[in-house]
Amino acid sequence: MSTDHGAVGGRGSQARVRGPLTGLAPEAKLVGLVAFLVVVAVTPPSRPWSLVGQGLVAVGVAVAALATARDIVRRLVVDLPLVVLAVTMALAGDGPRIDVVGISLSRAGLSVGLALLAKATIGVVATSAVAAATTVSETVAGLRRLRLPSWICDLVALTARQLQVVGDEIGRLRLAAAVRAGTRGRRGEWSAVGRALGLLFVRSVERNDRLQLALAARGGTSLAGFPAVSEVRSAVASPTRPPHRRRAIATPDAGHRSPSAATTAATSTAIGWIIALVPAGAALVLRMAVGS
Amino acid sequence: MHVPDGWIDLPTSVAAAAVAATAVTIAARRVGPRLAEKVTTTPAVIAAYLLVAGLLVVPLGLGTGAHLIGTGLAAVLVGPALAIVCVAVVVIIQALVLADGGVTALGLNVVNNGVVPALVAGAAWKALAGRSRRLLPAAAGLAAGLATLAAGAAAAVEFAVGGTDVVPAQAVATALGAGHLVVAVVEGILTGLILRVVLRLRPDLVVGAQPVRA
Numbered sequence: 001m002s003t004d005h006g007a008v009g010g011r012g013s014q015a016r017v018r019g020p021l022t023g024l025a026p027e028a029k030l031v032g033l034v035a036f037l038v039v040v041a042v043t044p045p046s047r048p049w050s051l052v053g054q055g056l057v058a059v060g061v062a063v064a065a066l067a068t069a070r071d072i073v074r075r076l077v078v079d080l081p082l083v084v085l086a087v088t089m090a091l092a093g094d095g096p097r098i099d100v101v102g103i104s105l106s107r108a109g110l111s112v113g114l115a116l117l118a119k120a121t122i123g124v125v126a127t128s129a130v131a132a133a134t135t136v137s138e139t140v141a142g143l144r145r146l147r148l149p150s151w152i153c154d155l156v157a158l159t160a161r162q163l164q165v166v167g168d169e170i171g172r173l174r175l176a177a178a179v180r181a182g183t184r185g186r187r188g189e190w191s192a193v194g195r196a197l198g199l200l201f202v203r204s205v206e207r208n209d210r211l212q213l214a215l216a217a218r219g220g221t222s223l224a225g226f227p228a229v230s231e232v233r234s235a236v237a238s239p240t241r242p243p244h245r246r247r248a249i250a251t252p253d254a255g256h257r258s259p260s261a262a263t264t265a266a267t268s269t270a271i272g273w274i275i276a277l278v279p280a281g282a283a284l285v286l287r288m289a290v291g292s
Numbered sequence: 293m294h295v296p297d298g299w300i301d302l303p304t305s306v307a308a309a310a311v312a313a314t315a316v317t318i319a320a321r322r323v324g325p326r327l328a329e330k331v332t333t334t335p336a337v338i339a340a341y342l343l344v345a346g347l348l349v350v351p352l353g354l355g356t357g358a359h360l361i362g363t364g365l366a367a368v369l370v371g372p373a374l375a376i377v378c379v380a381v382v383v384i385i386q387a388l389v390l391a392d393g394g395v396t397a398l399g400l401n402v403v404n405n406g407v408v409p410a411l412v413a414g415a416a417w418k419a420l421a422g423r424s425r426r427l428l429p430a431a432a433g434l435a436a437g438l439a440t441l442a443a444g445a446a447a448a449v450e451f452a453v454g455g456t457d458v459v460p461a462q463a464v465a466t467a468l469g470a471g472h473l474v475v476a477v478v479e480g481i482l483t484g485l486i487l488r489v490v491l492r493l494r495p496d497l498v499v500g501a502q503p504v505r506a
Contacts, residue, residue, distance in 0.1 A: 030388070033395060034395055034396065037297050037298075037394070037395055037396045038302065038396055040297065040298060041297060041298045041301075041302055041305075041396055042302060072391075075390075075391050075392060081471060082296060082299075084467065084471070085464065085467055085468075088463055088464065088466075088467045089463075089464070092460060092463035094460070115298075116298060116299055118298075119296070119297055119298025119299070120296035120297060120298060120299065120394070122297070122298075123296050123297030123298060123394050123395065123396075124296070124391055127387065127388070127391035127395055128391040130388075131388065131389055131390070131391050136385075136389055139388050139389060149317075151320065152316075152320075152380070152381065152384075155335055155336055155339070155377070155381045156381055156384055156385060158333060158336035159335075159336040159339040159340050159343070159381050159382075159385060160385065160389070161336075162333075162336050162337050162339070162340035163340045163343055163344065163385075165340070166337070166340040166341055166343075166344045167340075167344050167347075169344075170344050170347075170348065190481065190482075190485070191485060193348050193482065193485075194481075194482055194484075194485025194486050194488070194489065195485070195489055196348065197345050197348060197360060197482070197485075197486045197489075198485065198486040198487070198488065198489025198490050198493070199489060199493070200341065200344070200345070201341060201369065201486065201489075201490055201497075202489070202490060202493045202494050202497065204337050204338070204340070204341045205337070205494070205497055207337065208333050208334055208337040211333045211337075212333060212334075215333070
């Protein structure tokens with residue numbers, strides 16, 4: 001996860017490792033990711049080799065994106081319940097049965113279960129690749145350019161900032177509890193988690209009140225209803241690129257600029273989109289061409 | 293549980309995304325006037341709280357653990373409308389930044405983890421809360437547990453509609469149901485414990501404990 005949000009201090013201000021995919025426009029990466037995963041989703045379980053190929057494409061992109069294997073493996077642990085469901089399918093599926101190490105399994109159930117597991121895994125790997133190559137503020141800028149309602153983009157950006165703050169808070173709470181006494185036994189652990197989370201909620205709300213006061217002190221209270229927070233938007237917009245460059249990407253044919261600069265920007269945007277859609281294209285070819 | 297990519301077919305996913313978008317828009321409209329000028333930061337702080345709360349794991353034994361999902365808690369503390377908005381933001385961040393939960397299943401996850409449990413928990417809390425102040429944590433725990441079961445039921449319905457037909461829907465529903473039963477009990481206990489703390493420190497933060505709140 002790349003949590004550098006630019007403005008937040010500490011971990012956020014670390015220099016960023018630039019890989020081949022960091023420079024692509026975030027909206028192109030998001031569209032490319034969704035296109036790739038849609039192709040994977042419509043690949044039937046009867047084409048296992050297509051799924052294997054698509055998996056290799058996802059791994060290749062993850063390598064190019066400099067995603068760390070440790071992060072991906074840790075995320076795959078979340079998919080453990082899915083293994084249970086896949087086993088259920090293999091045991092309870094219809095149709096002809098086959099013996100695998102002495103256990104009678106449904107052939108169709110087994111292949112469908114394995115295909116679903118493969119698709120979920122490909123999803124985790126591909127999304128990890130995009131997440132590793134894109135900062136939160138870039139993702140938000142991409143969502144904004146994909147015409148997601150601006151209030152929800154603002155909320156995602158603000159939440160990403162609060163995440164680090166609230167995360168640090170829970171770290172302090174845990175440390176304080178450990179220093180005082182630690183926890184005894186399982187019951188102690190439960191009530192400790194309950195206490196920590198209750199305290200964390202109260203502290204989060206009180207932090208929010210302070211934020212609110214600070215905002216009011218700077219004259220920021222005149223925010224009209226919910227889906228209109230334009231004042232904040234300029235503050236949370238991607239700090240990674242100067243505004244005029246963002247506009248150039250958003251509207252490549254801007255008339256008031258010199259034609260050659262506009263052409264260059266348009267070309268690089270087009271190339272970025274093509275690169276971002278390559279994995280989806282490869283997945284499509286694999287779905288069509290590789291044998292059933 | 294998060295629905296990953298590829299488990300539910302595309303038409304169902306698209307339909308769920310439409311439902312999710314509509315529900316979140318309606319919820320935002322309802323939240324807007326109530327929060328007025330607090331609108332910029334309150335949902336962001338609650339969403340961040342939910343994201344962080346999911347990282348604390350309590351031991352269940354046999355090396356397994358469980359964590360808070362928090363939709364029921366949010367519905368009890370800040371109301372179902374704001375809870376839906378917050379969980380939608382949580383699901384977006386989990387899918388796009390943390391790579392947890394499918395990207396093509398975004399709409400499904402907003403419906404399962406946000407819309408359905410928030411509405412169920414909100415209704416249950418409304419029905420249970422007014423009784424006795426001492427029983428408020430238990431009422432919140434019950435509401436959160438019911439919300440989790442409703443989320444599991446929503447996932448089972450989605451699987452019946454848009455999942456594979458190789459496996460009898462009953463088998464999948466049983467597996468999902470058994471899993472969610474455990475999760476629901478954990479969610480109920482944790483929510484009750486958390487509400488007890490919040491009631492002791494800042495009872496004014498619990499919507500249901502203060503019937504007349506501006």
